[in-house]
Amino acid sequence: MGDPINDFASGFSKNQLIGYFLILWAITFLFSAIYGFINLGDQSLFNMIIDGLWSLADLGIAGILVLLGVKTLNEN
Numbered sequence: 001m002g003d004p005i006n007d008f009a010s011g012f013s014k015n016q017l018i019g020y021f022l023i024l025w026a027i028t029f030l031f032s033a034i035y036g037f038i039n040l041g042d043q044s045l046f047n048m049i050i051d052g053l054w055s056l057a058d059l060g061i062a063g064i065l066v067l068l069g070v071k072t073l074n075e076n
Contacts (some may be wrong), residue, residue: 015072022069026062035060 009017036055040048 015075017073019069019073022065022072026065026069028060029058029065033062 012020033055036051036058039053040055043051
């Protein structure tokens with residue numbers, strides 16, 4: 001029996017591992033943006049604007065990471 005992590009990783013190509021990592025990383029930014037939008041109502045106007053822009057940036061980053069991940073997964 002080998003190392004479980006190496007056994008798991010050997011079933012995937014390098015591009016697949018990178019693609020799935022990018023997609024999972026994008027999901028963390030997506031959840032951060034959702035939390036930011038939900039939390040907007042509890043703040044002053046200035047903080048609401050800054051946090052709203054920050055959440056929009058999180059959504060943009062998530063979109064870019066998903067596109068990169070999908071492109072990496074589709075490469076042969």
